[in-house]
Amino acid sequence: MSRKNNSYYYKLKIQAVQSYLNGEGSYVKVAQMYGLKSKTQLEKLGREIS
Numbered sequence: 001m002s003r004k005n006n007s008y009y010y011k012l013k014i015q016a017v018q019s020y021l022n023g024e025g026s027y028v029k030v031a032q033m034y035g036l037k038s039k040t041q042l043e044k045l046g047r048e049i050s
Helices: 003-021 027-033 040-049
Strands: none
Touching: 003 027, 003 040, 027 040
């Protein structure tokens, strides 16, 4: 994966965590909404952000 794609993917995960924090669903639901394979990365990132 190129550096540009890593940056995009990171921004996508940040948006997904923000959606979770805004109450748009559980980690599982938000991961599905954003087309992510795993909720675990969102959980880790969510703990780092909040």
